[in-house]
Amino acid sequence: MELALWTYEGPPHVGAIRIAASMHDVHLVLHAPQGDTYADLLFTMIERENRRPPVTWTTFQARDLGSSTAEMVINTLEGVCERYSPQVLLVAESCTGELLQDQPGALAKGANLSAPVIPIEMAAYTHKENWGASETFYQLVRGLLAARALKPGETKAPRAADQPPSVNLIGPTKLGFRCRDDVVEIQKLLEQMGVRVNVVAPLNATPRDLLRIPDADANVNLAPEVGDLTCDWLKRQFQQPIISTVPMGWGATRDFIAEVSETLGLDIDVESVGGSRLPWYSRSVDSTYLTNKRVFIFADGTHAIAAARIARDEMGFEVVGLGTYSRERARDVRALAKEYGLEALITDDYLAVERAVEALQPELVLGTQMERHIAKRLGLPCAVISTPAHVQDYPARYSPQMGFEGCNVLFDTWVHPLIMGLEEHLLTMFRDDFEFNDTAAPSHLGGEGGGAHQPDSVASIEDAAETDEPGAIAWAVSAEKELRKIPFFVRGKARRNTEHFAIENGLSVIDVETLYEAKAHYSR
Amino acid sequence: MTEVIARAESTGTPAVITERGERAVFCGLTSIIWLHRRIQDAFFLVVGSRTCAHLLQSAAGVMIFAEPRFATAILGERDLAGMADCNEELDRVVSELLARRPDVRRLFLVGSCPSEVIKLDLANAAARLQRVHDNRLRISAFSGSGIETTFTQGEDQCLASMVPDLPTAQDSSLRLMVVGTLADIVEEQFRRHFAQLGITEVDFFPAARADDLPAVGPGTRILLAQPYLSDTVAALRKRGGKLISALYPLGIQGTLAWFQAAAAEWGCSAETVQEALAIPIARAQKALSRVRTSLEGKTLQFLPDSQLEIPLARFLSEECGMSLVEVATPFIDQSLMAEELARLAEDVRLVEGADLDSALARVRANRPDLTVCGMGIANPLEAEGLRTKWSIELVFTPIQGFDQVADLAGLFSRPLVRERQLEVGSWS
Numbered sequence: 042m043e044l045a046l047w048t049y050e051g052p053p054h055v056g057a058i059r060i061a062a063s064m065h066d067v068h069l070v071l072h073a074p075q076g077d078t079y080a081d082l083l084f085t086m087i088e089r090e091n092r093r094p095p096v097t098w099t100t101f102q103a104r105d106l107g108s109s110t111a112e113m114v115i116n117t118l119e120g121v122c123e124r125y126s127p128q129v130l131l132v133a134e135s136c137t138g139e140l141l142q143d144q145p146g147a148l149a150k151g152a153n154l155s156a157p158v159i160p161i162e163m164a165a166y167t168h169k170e171n172w173g174a175s176e177t178f179y180q181l182v183r184g185l186l187a188a189r190a191l192k193p194g195e196t197k198a199p200r201a202a203d204q205p206p207s208v209n210l211i212g213p214t215k216l217g218f219r220c221r222d223d224v225v226e227i228q229k230l231l232e233q234m235g236v237r238v239n240v241v242a243p244l245n246a247t248p249r250d251l252l253r254i255p256d257a258d259a260n261v262n263l264a265p266e267v268g269d270l271t272c273d274w275l276k277r278q279f280q281q282p283i284i285s286t287v288p289m290g291w292g293a294t295r296d297f298i299a300e301v302s303e304t305l306g307l308d309i310d311v312e313s314v315g316g317s318r319l320p321w322y323s324r325s326v327d328s329t330y331l332t333n334k335r336v337f338i339f340a341d342g343t344h345a346i347a348a349a350r351i352a353r354d355e356m357g358f359e360v361v362g363l364g365t366y367s368r369e370r371a372r373d374v375r376a377l378a379k380e381y382g383l384e385a386l387i388t389d390d391y392l393a394v395e396r397a398v399e400a401l402q403p404e405l406v407l408g409t410q411m412e413r414h415i416a417k418r419l420g421l422p423c424a425v426i427s428t429p430a431h432v433q434d435y436p437a438r439y440s441p442q443m444g445f446e447g448c449n450v451l452f453d454t455w456v457h458p459l460i461m462g463l464e465e466h467l468l469t470m471f472r473d474d475f476e477f478n479d480t481a482a483p484s485h486l487g488g489e490g491g492g493a494h495q496p497d498s499v500a501s502i503e504d505a506a507e508t509d510e511p512g513a514i515a516w517a518v519s520a521e522k523e524l525r526k527i528p529f530f531v532r533g534k535a536r537r538n539t540e541h542f543a544i545e546n547g548l549s550v551i552d553v554e555t556l557y558e559a560k561a562h563y564s565r
Numbered sequence: 566m567t568e569v570i571a572r573a574e575s576t577g578t579p580a581v582i583t584e585r586g587e588r589a590v591f592c593g594l595t596s597i598i599w600l601h602r603r604i605q606d607a608f609f610l611v612v613g614s615r616t617c618a619h620l621l622q623s624a625a626g627v628m629i630f631a632e633p634r635f636a637t638a639i640l641g642e643r644d645l646a647g648m649a650d651c652n653e654e655l656d657r658v659v660s661e662l663l664a665r666r667p668d669v670r671r672l673f674l675v676g677s678c679p680s681e682v683i684k685l686d687l688a689n690a691a692a693r694l695q696r697v698h699d700n701r702l703r704i705s706a707f708s709g710s711g712i713e714t715t716f717t718q719g720e721d722q723c724l725a726s727m728v729p730d731l732p733t734a735q736d737s738s739l740r741l742m743v744v745g746t747l748a749d750i751v752e753e754q755f756r757r758h759f760a761q762l763g764i765t766e767v768d769f770f771p772a773a774r775a776d777d778l779p780a781v782g783p784g785t786r787i788l789l790a791q792p793y794l795s796d797t798v799a800a801l802r803k804r805g806g807k808l809i810s811a812l813y814p815l816g817i818q819g820t821l822a823w824f825q826a827a828a829a830e831w832g833c834s835a836e837t838v839q840e841a842l843a844i845p846i847a848r849a850q851k852a853l854s855r856v857r858t859s860l861e862g863k864t865l866q867f868l869p870d871s872q873l874e875i876p877l878a879r880f881l882s883e884e885c886g887m888s889l890v891e892v893a894t895p896f897i898d899q900s901l902m903a904e905e906l907a908r909l910a911e912d913v914r915l916v917e918g919a920d921l922d923s924a925l926a927r928v929r930a931n932r933p934d935l936t937v938c939g940m941g942i943a944n945p946l947e948a949e950g951l952r953t954k955w956s957i958e959l960v961f962t963p964i965q966g967f968d969q970v971a972d973l974a975g976l977f978s979r980p981l982v983r984e985r986q987l988e989v990g991s992w993s
Contacts, residue, residue, distance in 0.1 A: 042612075042654035043639045044661055051619040074678045076592025076711025079620045081941025087623075091948035093941065097922075100588040103712040106682070117587070124922060136614035137678035137712070140645075165614060166642045 047391045047411055049366035049429055053163040054135045055080055056173025060181065061131060062094035063214045063243040067181070068127035068156075072114055072145040073135035075100040088216055088435050097121045099138070099145075106141070114145045115152055122155045128248040129185070130156040131177065136165035159184040169389075171266040171341070171367060174214060178243055179270040185251050190278035197280040200258055206305040207237040207257045208284065211275075212268025213244040218344065218428045219442045220244055220264065226444035227263065227288060233314050236301060243267075255279045259304050263287065263443075265343050266367060289347035291319050291355050291448045317448035323355060334459065337362035337403035339386065339394055339412050340427030342370020344442075346377055348407050348426050351451060353381070362386065362401050364394065366409075391415075402534050405459060410434070420533070422458035426451075514543050517552040524556065538563045578906040579915040581897060586920025589939055590870055590895055591957075592711030593719025594675065595624050599960055600723055600771070601634045603746045606670040607775045609635040610662060611709065612655065612687060613677030624940075624957070634669070636662065640679055651685055652693070659694055659704075669702055671775035673723060676708035703730060703775065715895045717793040717872050717960065720746060724771060727778070728800035731770075734782025740766040741827060742779055742806065744798070745791030748963035749773060754845075755814075755966060761841045762828050781806050788827050790814060790965060792905070793872035795898045812904050814965040815873075815973065816880030817849045822904075845967035852971035853884065859978040861886035863934035866927070869893040869919045870939050870956040877937070877959070879908045885974055889913045890933045893924060935977060952980040 054071055061069035062084050071077070078098050084090040097120070099113045121130065132149045134141075146160020161177050168176075191197065200206065210227060213220035221244075228238050239257035240250050254260075254275065261284045262272045272283045282304050288297035295311050302309045322328060336358045338348045345365045352358040363378045364386025365371065371387045378385035386397050395415045398406060406416040406423040410431045416423030425434050426442070441447040516524070527535050535556075542559035543551050594617055597609045611617045618637035638658045643649040655674075663669065672694075674687045687706035695704045707726035709719040724744065734740065741764060743755065752769050759767045768779030785806035787798060792813050802808065811826035812819040824842060825835045839846070865887045867874040874894040881887040892909070893916035899906070909915070916924075928936050928946065936946055936953045943953040954977055964973040 042644050042649065042651065042658055043641060044636055044658045045615075045618045045639050046633065046636045047622055048615055048618045048637075048639075050615075051623075052615040054616075055619065074592070074711040075588045075590060075715065076594070076620070076678070077616060078587075078589045078941065079591055079595075079624055081589065082939075083623055085941050085944040089944060091945060093945045098587055101712065102588075103681075106712065120922070136616050137682055140679060140682045165616070166640060166645055169615065 045390075047414075049389050049391070049409065049411065050170035051080075051083075052136055052165050053168040053170060053173025053176070054133055054165065055083070056170040056175070057131065057133050057161055057163065057177040058084075058094050058096055059170075059174045059214045059216050060177040060243050061096055062090070062216075064095075064246050064248075066128040066247045066249075067095060067131060068121050068125050068129075069094075069096045069131040069133065070099070070114075070117055070121055070145070070149070071096055071133055071135055072099050072101075072110070072138035072141070072143060074137045075102055077135045077137070083216060087430075087432050089432070090215070094215075095125065095127070101141075110141055111143045111148060114143055114148050118145075118149050118152055118154055127156050129181065130154065130158050131161055131181065132158055133161040133163050133177070134165070135163075139163065139165050157184075172369065174267045175270050175369075178212075178267055179274060181248075182242075182251055182254065182271050183274060185248060186254065186275075186278070189252075189255060191280060205235060205237045206307060207239040208301070208305070209239050209254050209257045209260045209281075210241040210263050211260045211272055212262060212264030212266070213241065214264065214267055215244065216428065217244075217264055217267070218341075218426070218430060218434070219440060222439050222441035223263065223443040223447070225439070226441035226446050227261070230288070230294070230298070230315065230444045231301070234298065234301060234307065234309055236305065236307075255281070257281065259284055259301075261301075266341055266369065269369075287343055287347055288443045289344070289447060290351035290451070291317055291445075292350060293347060294444055294448065315445045317445040319355060319448035319452045322452050323357065328357070328456075331456070331459070332357050333359040334404045335359050335361045335401070336405045336407055337398055337401055337412075338426075339364045339366075339406075339408045341365060341409075342367035342374055344427035345374055346370075347442075349377055349381060351448075352407065352455075355448075356452070356455065358405070361403055362397055364388065364397070402537055404534075405455065407455065422460075424454045424458055426454075514540050514548070515550050517550055520551045520553050520556050523553050535560070577911060579892075579909050579911055579913045582914065582916045584893075584916055584918040584920045584923070586918075587922065588715075588869075588895070588919040589921045589942060590919070591624060591716040591939070592620070592678070593709035593714025593716065593722060594620060594677065594711075595716055595957075596709060596719030596723060597621065597635050597675065598624060599746055600720060603773065604671065604771050604775050605634075605773055606668060607634065607673060608662065608666060608669040608671070609673045609675050610659065611635065611637040611675045611677055612680045612685065613637055613640065613675075613710075614679045615639055617677045617679075634666075640683075645683065651683075652690055655690055656694065656697070659698075663698065663701070671702055672704045673726070674704065674706040675719075675723075676706065676710055676713075678710045678712050681708065681710045681712060705730065715872075716870060717791070718896075720791065721794045721796050724794060724797040725800045727771065728781070728797065728804060731778050731804065732780045733804070734780040734784055737782060737784040738766070739784050739786060739830065740768065740780070741786050741788055741830075742781065742801070743767065743769045743788050743790050744801070745789055745794055746771060747790050747965060751963045751965050751969065754968055758824060758842060758845070758966075759827075762824065762831070762833055762838060764828065764831050764833075783807075786827070786830050788823070789901065791873075792876055792898075792901060795901060798901065810904055812879070812908070813876040815876045816884045817846060817853065817967060817970055818884060819876060819880055820849075820965070820967050820970070821846065842967070849967040849970040853974055856971050856974040856978050857885050859981050860974060862888065863981065864888045864890050864931070865977075866890040866931060866933040866936050867892045867894070868924055868928070868936065868938040868942065869895045869916065870937070871959055872896060873956070873959055874937070875902055875905045875909070875915075878913070879905055880973070881977060882910070883908065884970075885977070887935075887977075890931045891916060891927065893917075893919065895919065935980060937977075952984055954980055 061067050084094050099117045101110045132146050149158040213224050259282045260272045262268045275281045284300050286297040286300045288294040298311050336352050342365045360381050365374045366389040375385045391411050398415050406412050407426045409427050410429050413423050539559040644651050674691050676687050691704045691706040705726045707722040781804040783805040787806045787808045809826050812822040814820040814823040825838045828838045878892045891914040897917045940955045943955040946953050963969050
C-alpha cells in the first residue's frame with residue numbers, strides 16, 4: 042500500500058485507452074465498474090478532442106457482482122460489434138474488472154464475434170499508464186503482423202531502386218506531450234532529407250495502416266515510453282533497424298539526421314536539412330545571464346534525458362537535479378545523471394520530488410504539471426516539459442518540442458519564466474526606488490511562475506532570542522537589512538546559503554560580516 | 566443492452582422509464598472534491614487503486630490544489646496477494662498521513678471498488694484506528710465506490726457515516742437541521758433568511774468544521790438542501806429526526822417553497838414567509854428576468870448524472886420557460902422527490918438509469934437546444950453542433966437560494982448566448 046497525493050501516471054488501462062483513442066477503426070471494450078468512465082474527459086476536456094474515445098465500458102454495479110458480470114461482457118462485446126463494426130476489437134479490464142476474474146479476453150475469443158479480438162492483460166496492481174500504452178500497442182501490432190513475420194533464414198527484401206528510402210514513426214499518442222506537433226515537425230524534417238514516412242502509429246493510424254509497417258526500411262522510436270517494445274519486436278521479426286535518437290534539442294536533432302542518414306545509407310549534409318534560431322539566441326549577449334542558472338529537471342524518461350542535454354549544452358545552464366517517474370527508463374536516467382555528477386531521482390512520489398526541489402533551491406524547474414505546483418509553492422520559475430500536463434499544455438498554436446522548430450519553442454518556453462538579462466540589472470538598480478515594489482513581478486510574468494512571490498519572513502534577532510530551539514540561528518537586524526538589499530529573486534538562496542554557512546561554522550548569530558563571508562564562500 | 570420498463574400510473578406525475586446499459590457517470594469518490602472544500606479540517610483517504618487517485622486528480626479541475634486534503638492509499642499486488650496485511654499497511658499509511666497533517670480533525674477512510682470487491686472492512690479499520698488516535702481526531706469510513714454509489718451519492722454515504730457521531734439532543738424542542746453541502750456564502754444567506762422568519766435554532770450539516778456536529782433528536786426537523794441524501798435521511802430519522810417534505814432550494818419558487826415548508830413547522834404561514842422574504846425575491850426576479858430571455862422557448866435534455874436533474878428541470882421549465890425534451894437521472898427516490906415530481910408535466914419523458922449509446926442517439930435525433938451532460942461527453946456533442954452544459958459545475962458552484970437564481974440560470978444561458986455571439990464557424 043502506497044500513499045499518493047498525486048500520481049504522475051494513470052492506471053495501465055488508461056494507457057490502453059490512449060492507444061485506442063489515437064487510432065481509427067479500433068474499439069476497446071473495458072470490463073470496469075461504473076465511474077471508471079471518467080477517463081473520457083482526459084481526452085475530451087484536457088486535449089479537447091471532438092469525439093469520445095472509442096471505448097465501451099461494461100460499467101457493472103454491486104447488484105451485478107457474482108451473477109451477471111460475465112454476461113455483461115458478452116452483451117457489451119456484441120453491442121459494440123453491431124454498432125461500431127471495428128476492424129479490430131481490443132478487450133481489457135480495469136483494476137476492479139481484474140479482481141472479478143471473468144477473463145473477458147477469453148470470453149471474447151469464444152464469442153464468435155464479427156471483429157478480430159486482441160485481448161490485453163493489464164496487471165493493474167503492478168503496472169502504470171505508459172506500460173499499458175506500450176503493451177497495448179505491442180499486442181496490437183503483434184496480433185496483426187505475427188503471421189507475416191520473416192521466416193528463420195529469410196532476409197528482408199532490399200528496397201527497390203525506384204523507391205525512396207522510408208521510415209515509420211513509432212510511439213506518438215493522444216495525451217502525449219506535444220505529439221500532435223512533433224509528428225508534423227519530424228515529417229517535415231524527413232521530407233527535407235528525401236525520406237518518406239511510411240506509417241505514423243498509433244497516432245491517427247488504422248489497423249490497415251499497421252499492416253504496412255514492414256514496408257519501411259527502418260523504425261523511428263519517437264516516443265520510447267510507448268514504442269520501445271514494438272520497435273524491438275519489429276527489429277527481430279522484420280529486420281527493421283531502430284533509429285533511437287529522439288530529435289529533441291539542436292544537437293539531438295542533428296544526431297538524429299546523422300543516424301537516419303547512416304541507417305538508410307544516405308549521404309546527407311546535416312547543414313542542408315535545416316537550422317534553428319536556438320544557437321544564435323543562446324549566443325546573443327542577453328543570454329549571458331543564463332550562464333549556469335541552476336535547473337532542476339523531472340519528467341518522463343525521454344523528456345528528462347533530452348532536457349538535460351539542452352539545458353547544459355545548448356542553454357548554458359547548470360543541471361543541479363535530474364529525475365524521472367518512468368521506472369522503465371530508470372537505468373538510462375541514472376547513467377546520464379552520473380555523467381552530470383548527480384544522483385538521479387527515480388520516484389513517483391510527488392512529495393519526494395518536492396523535498397528535492399526545496400533542498401536544491403534551483404533557479405528554474407523544468408518538470409510536469411506536478412512540478413509546476415511545487416515551483417509555485419516555493420516561488421520558483423517553472424516550465425512544463427512533459428506529461429502529466431494541464432489543458433494549457435495542449436495549445437492551439439503549433440508548438441513542437443522536436444526538430445529545429447522544437448528548439449525555438451524550447452528556448453522561448455524555458456527563458457520566458459526567468460528574469461532576463463537587462464531586466465535583472467534594472468531590478469537591482471531600482472530596488473531602493475520608492476516607486477519600485479519589491480513584490481511586483483516583472484511585466485512579462487503573469488500571476489504566477491515568477492520568483493516574485495517568494496515569502497520573506499525574517500526572524501529578527503529579537504524574535505529569535507525568544508526561541509529556545511537548540512542550534513537556532515538568529516539574524517542580526519543589520520544583517521537582515523542588508524539581506525533585503527539583495528534582489529528578491531535570489532534572496533531565498535542567499536538566506537539559505539548564509540544560514541548553512543553559519544551552521545557549518547558554528548555561529549549562532551548572523552551579522553553583516555557573516556553574510557558577506559558566506560557570499561564569498563559560495564561564489565563561483 | 567437496454568431494458569425499458571414503462572410504469573403507467575395515473576398519479577399525475579410522469580411515468581418513469583427504466584434504462585439499463587452503459588453508464589457514463591462519475592463514482593461517489595468525486596463527492597470528495599466538494600466535501601473537502603466544505604469540511605475544512607477533514608481529510609479523505611481513499612483506499613483503492615491508481616484509478617481512484619487518477620480520477621480524483623482528473624475530475625478536480627485537473628490538479629488545481631497544490632496540497633489537497635485528500636489522498637489515495639493505493640493497493641498493490643502485495644496487498645492483494647495477501648503478502649502484506651492490508652490492515653497493518655493501512656495503519657502505517659494513516660500514521661504517515663497524520664504526522665504530515667497535524668491540523669486534521671476528522672479522517673474519512675473512503676471505500677472504493679477494489680477495496681469492496683476484496684471485502685476490506687474499512688468500518689472496522691476506522692474503529693481500530695479511532696482507538697489508536699482517540700484523543701486527536703475522529704475517524705470513520707464510508708463507501709464512494711462506483712459499484713455502490715453514483716457521483717453525488719458519495720456525499721450521501723459520507724454524511725450518513727457521520728450521523729452516529731451526532732450528539733443526542735438534550736430536549737425535544739424544535740430545531741432545524743439543513744442537510745447537504747452548501748457553499749459558505751449560501752449558508753450565510755440562508756441563516757439571515759431564517760432569522761428574518763424568526764427561526765434561529767438552525768444547524769447546517771455538514772458544517773465547515775468537522776467538530777461542529779449538530780445534536781439530533783425528536784425535535785429535529787430535517788430540511789434537505791440537496792436531493793440525493795436518501796441514506797443520510799434514513800439515518801437521521803432513526804435518531805428521531807423528522808423530514809420536512811419540500812421542493813429543493815433551486816430557483817425562486819423552489820427556494821420560497823423550501824423556506825415556507827420549514828417555517829410552517831414554526832407556525833409561520835406561507836404568506837408571512839413571502840412577505841418577510843419579499844426583498845430577496847424581488848431582487849431575484851429582476852436578475853432572472855434578464856437571463857430568462859435567452860432560455861425561454863428553448864428545448865432541453867438531461868443526461869443522467871448528478872441527481873439534481875429533476876429539481877433543475879422544474880426550475881428551468883417553470884421559471885425559465887424552457888421546454889423539456891427528456892429528463893434522465895441515475896436514480897429516483899420517490900419519497901425525496903415527491904414534491905418535485907408533482908411539479909413536472911405528466912407528459913415529460915422521465916428516465917431512471919442509463920444506457921449511454923441510446924441516450925446519445927436520442928440527443929442526436931431530438932437535437933435539443935441544450936443538453937445537460939457529464940464532462941466527458943460535452944465536447945463531442947459540441948463538435949456535432951449541439952450546445953451543452955456540463956453538470957459538474959452544478960455541484961461546484963453556489964446555485965441554491967434567491968441571490969444565486971440568476972447565476973444558476975446563467976450556467977444554462979451562457980452556451981446559448983455564446984452560440985449567438987461567436988462568428989468563427991464550427992468544428993465541421
